[in-house]
Amino acid sequence: MRRKQILAMAWANMKQRRLRTSLTTLGVIIGITAVIALSSLGEGFRVTVTQRMEQGFELNSLTVIPGSLFAGLSRQRFTDYNVGNISQIPGVEIATGVMQIGNVTLRKGNEEVQAFVATAVNFTEFVQIFPDRFVFASVNGSPDQWKNNSIVIGYKVNHPNETETPFAGAGDNISMTFMKSPYFYETQNFTVVGTLQKRGTPGLTNFDYWVFIPLDTAREIFGPPYESDLIFVKISNPNDSDAITKDIEALFPPFQISILAPITFLNQVDYILNLVQLFLTSIASISLLVAGIGIMNITTVSVMERTREIGIMKAIGAKNTTILTIFLTETALIGILGGLIGVPTGYGLSYLLSIIISRFTLGQQQGAVFQNPEGQQNIGITPVFSPTWAVGAILFGIIICVLFGLYPARKAAKLDPVKALRYE
């Protein structure tokens, strides 16, 4: 039988039962809409989060910390000898040791602010490792000119409770109280050489909550002039971070150190987001399966109603395959129709949802971990239109429709013509 004729017959049959066809198609439309909306939104979410993280992390930086994430933390400290060895590794641009002094209090006149951590750094090197995060709101001179007892204040420390006026500006003299040894506090005077802009960077190294003092000053106060708590490393190419991580590990006995590589973390997050997206799409696919069952149901009814017609077709010489093809063409047409309407509807829905989501989250972004550098408040998720997904969803819809139509269509094809002709 001519393909065009089969198509015409199938279309005529569908038109004959308009309401039924529309409702069945609606099921497929909803299924495909759900798949497309969730997948494009999921992809948009993944892209947004990845971009934010790429902005937040210096992908070309590594942090060497004492202890092992497997075997437990240690109180081991690094020496300048370790730092020197790391700087020798090919691909490493700078390695710099830092000391961390927990919880300090800054005072200027009657005013008092707390900093979560005071970090003692080699300013010249440190600025080179974090050029995007070490951005000044006010500054006196340049890092290489800064002497002992200089201090740089992070945004959140300088603006506790988001106050408009900063606690201090460059040039101010302040005092810092810190714990020198257990239960023994000491206060020293510092000159503010810089204050930082708001950056909002991820967890472990959120500079907004930190203050920075020269490494030399800290060593004078706390002890050996060659020790540090952490080592920050800048590498030339983020893609080398795995290899360089291994090289650094090889410099230490097993389980003595751990290395935090943002790119590894980023890859992990990307992997998890992909899984989440797959999960969402799978859930959406269930609605398509439900639509498939609807098609199976309606085709079974249709076969029963058209039993006599099938008998006539067979009597005048239609083969089983012709009958099968006519019914499968009908279900495939429902799939195509559902796909063609469902894909644009799905993208429409995903845009609508993205607007709702960005409105909903607007008020919650003040303290967001991932803020973009300009400090804009709008974390919008832009749904991603993927032609591959669109074609895939339509194909998937057609396959579901044909698969679920197969059982009733085969039943129709195998009907005994004599019994079919007698069917009332």
Place this chain on the structure above:
Amino acid sequence: MPAILEVKDVEKNYSLGKVLVSALRGITLQIEHGEFVAIFGPSGSGKSTLLHVLGGLDRPDKGSVYIDGINLSTLNDAKLAEVRLHKIGFVFQFFNLLPRLTALRNVELPLTLADLSEKESIQKATDMLELVGLKDRLNHRPTELSGGEQQRVAIARALINDPKIVLADEPTGNLDTTTGWEIVRLMKRLNQEKGQTFVVVTHDQGVAETAHRMIHLKDGVIQGVKKGSGSVNL
């Protein structure tokens, strides 16, 4: 020339619930090219079953059926469908037209199944409808046609693929007497003009009388064969 239709020792049983019904019990007959044969008998005599077996719609439990030299029992479903398409035309008591298609499309359907081009098949179907006197009813749907007209469409559909044999199952059974006779005359005319073999199942003795041969069937057995008005022993 060998017989167009040959039936040898055909038996067919049905189970109606738990009861086994022997519809055909050892039927043997031959029908020649161009013959107009009537199979008549009371209802339940197995007429329709015989017609279905002759037309390859049903398979006999025993015995064999040859159409144009082809043994139907050796064919699979697809081949049997091809035989029905090219060598057999069916006419039913209740017309059995497809309700959604126009008269023209109904008649064209076997040509479509035979993969004829649309242009050619429409031309042939139009000619055939003209032959049965329905030139001005081409685009009417079955519901818009009278019973007699519907049966004419069905006859046109049966003849469209130029089959060797036309099998008609009570073609006048659902029509008033006048219209019924019109249909009989039409079939007789086509039989004479086109030389097609007709096998007509009927319980109407009058209709059966018009045939070259009347095969009298009762309880699944051929009781006798009459020629014209005279009877011959089997």
